Amino acid sequence: MSRLFTRKLDLAAGAVDMSHGSGGKAMAQLVRDLFAAAFANPFLDQQNDQAAFDAPAGRMVVSTDGFVVSPLFFPGGDIGSLAVHGTVNDVAMAGARPLYLTAGFILEEGFPLADLKRIVDSMAAASRDAGVPVVTGDTKVVERGKGDGVFITTTGIGVVPAGVAPSGDRARPGDVILVSGTMGDHGVAIMSTRENLTFETAVVSDSAALHTLVAAMVAAVPDVRVLRDPTRGGLATTLNEIANQSGVGMLIREADVPLRGEVAAACELLGLDPLYVANEGKLIAICAPADAGRLLSIMRAHPLGRDAAAIGTVHEDAHHFVQMETRFGGKRIVDWLSGEQLPRIC
Numbered sequence: 001m002s003r004l005f006t007r008k009l010d011l012a013a014g015a016v017d018m019s020h021g022s023g024g025k026a027m028a029q030l031v032r033d034l035f036a037a038a039f040a041n042p043f044l045d046q047q048n049d050q051a052a053f054d055a056p057a058g059r060m061v062v063s064t065d066g067f068v069v070s071p072l073f074f075p076g077g078d079i080g081s082l083a084v085h086g087t088v089n090d091v092a093m094a095g096a097r098p099l100y101l102t103a104g105f106i107l108e109e110g111f112p113l114a115d116l117k118r119i120v121d122s123m124a125a126a127s128r129d130a131g132v133p134v135v136t137g138d139t140k141v142v143e144r145g146k147g148d149g150v151f152i153t154t155t156g157i158g159v160v161p162a163g164v165a166p167s168g169d170r171a172r173p174g175d176v177i178l179v180s181g182t183m184g185d186h187g188v189a190i191m192s193t194r195e196n197l198t199f200e201t202a203v204v205s206d207s208a209a210l211h212t213l214v215a216a217m218v219a220a221v222p223d224v225r226v227l228r229d230p231t232r233g234g235l236a237t238t239l240n241e242i243a244n245q246s247g248v249g250m251l252i253r254e255a256d257v258p259l260r261g262e263v264a265a266a267c268e269l270l271g272l273d274p275l276y277v278a279n280e281g282k283l284i285a286i287c288a289p290a291d292a293g294r295l296l297s298i299m300r301a302h303p304l305g306r307d308a309a310a311i312g313t314v315h316e317d318a319h320h321f322v323q324m325e326t327r328f329g330g331k332r333i334v335d336w337l338s339g340e341q342l343p344r345i346c
Contacts, residue, residue, distance in 0.1 A: 009033040014113040021107070021141030031139065034117060035105075038124035043100075043135035051135035053100065058159040063090035067152045070344040072119065075189045076205030077280075079152055080123030085209045085280060086231070086346060087156040088130050092211040093227040093283065095166045095218045096158030101127060103137040103154050108147030119150060130209040132156070163222045170225040171246035175314040176292035178285040180213065180299055181206070181307035182258040183235050187277035187342050188266045195270070203262050208281030213304045217285065220298045226286035229279065231346055236275040236334045238284060239322045249317020252334070253325045256311045275324075276337050278345045286314065 009029045019026035036044055043051040067083045077085075084101065091098040103123070107116065127134050185206040192203050210229065217224060226246075230238035235257070243250050259274055267274045281304065287295050292310060299305035322334040 009113070011113045011117045016107045016109055016111040016113060016116065016141060018109055018141055018143070021139065027139070034113075034120055035137065035139065038120045039127065039134045039137075041133040041135065043133065049136070051100065051102075053135070056099075056159050058161050061091050061094045061096040061158045061160055062155065063087060064153065064155040065090060067154070067346055068148065068344055069190065069346050070148065071190075071193055072115070072149055074193045074205055075202055077207040078119055078122050079150060080119040080121075081126040082207050082280060082346060083152040083154045084123055084126035084130060084132070085207045087154040088132055088209040088211055089229045089280075089283070091156040091158035092214040093166070093229055094158070094160055095164035095214065095224070095227060096160045097215065098130070098132045098156050098158040098211050100135045100157045101132055101154055103134050103152060105137070105139045106147055106151040107139065107141045108149050109141060109144040111149050116150065123152075126209070130211065132209075132211075161218070164218045166224050166227040168226055168228060168242045168245035171242055171248050171286045171314045172225065172288075173248060173314055173316045174289055175225055175286050176289050176310055177239070177250060177252060177312040177314065178287070178292065178296055178299065178308060178310050179235065179258065180210070180283045180285070180305040181281075182260050182263065183230070183279060183282065184263045184267065184274040184277035185260065186280040187234065187272075187345055188263045190345055191270060191272075191342055192266055197266060197269070203260075203266060206279055206281035208304055210281065210283055210304060213283070213299065213302045216298050216302055217295060221287055221291045221295045224285055224287045224291070224295065226284070228284045230282060230284055231278050231280060233337050234274070234276040234278055235284070236273070236322065237337050239334070240336050242284075242286070243320045243322050246314075247320060248314050249320055250312055250314055250322045251325060251331075252312030252322070254327050256309055258307050258309050272341055275334060276341050278342065280346065
């Protein structure tokens with residue numbers, strides 16, 4: 001037997017070096033002992049450079065996302081689980097059932113293999129929990145100082161059932177705007193870690209795979225108009241995107257937007273507007289007014305939607321403004337984010 005298959009990679013004490021991206025034995029060991037072991041499934045076990053699968057009936061959906069979050073580990077998750085959740089959610093927002101993931105890793109020379117294993121194990125666990133396997137991938141190594149530990153790119157593939165077609169251009173005047181839960185949890189968890197902030201109650205990222213919630217929603221209301229996860233730029237930026245896609249205006253009610261007290265306190269301390277803070281386990285749904293009550297009940301019956309709320313309505317507006325009715329009875333424009341409040345958030 002070749003020495004390649006008798007020697008084990010030192011995952012506890014070793015570090016990534018340039019040989020792990022060279023295509024030789026060191027790279028083969030890294031793939032075998034770390035990635036293949038963690039993500040094991042029949043597709044990866046074939047050891048091909050691609051995954052071949054039969055496409056089920058329905059419209060296919062594909063989405064790609066890159067993850068560069070800093071820090072790599074944060075309360076409620078890490079870059080590995082986030083990479084799974086983020087891409088599963090992007091596919092699910094089409095009303096799709098996610099089927100498969102691919103993953104590409106950019107590793108920096110010198111990154112501890114123990115930390116890499118922790119990330120990969122977390123990613124594999126998130127994949128298994130979601131029921132969406134990583135079926136193929138790639139690994140590259142860059143010189144020390146030319147990366148930031150680990151960057152991950154994931155692609156997701158899914159299928160949309162017949163009769164389901166949510167899209168950002170389908171919001172209509174009179175429609176109701178719903179959110180699945182509290183806003184800003186992920187962004188504040190990241191920033192509180194960076195700034196070493198502590199609160200009486202821990203601020204934990206909401207990072208989660210939302211496809212089971214979406215499946216319940218589209219089963220009850222197949223004609224839901226829009227589904228979108230408010231990640232970078234938060235609720236405010238996402239609503240502005242949808243308003244422009246659909247050519248409408250929106251009015252949300254500040255008092256109805258769910259927000260944890262500790263998140264509100266952290267935002268006040270850091271000078272952030274929670275409407276613009278990222279989420280990684282929440283969604284926005286826009287539906288016809290006749291469907292709103294049923295859809296809200298379905299959302300609240302799901303563990304990932306128990307804090308769901310109706311927060312506003314869609315109306316005609318040639319300027320496509322998003323406005324907010326404040327707690328004091330006035331109105332203000334909720335404009336596009338002019339810069340990035342929280343860089344490296346996902």
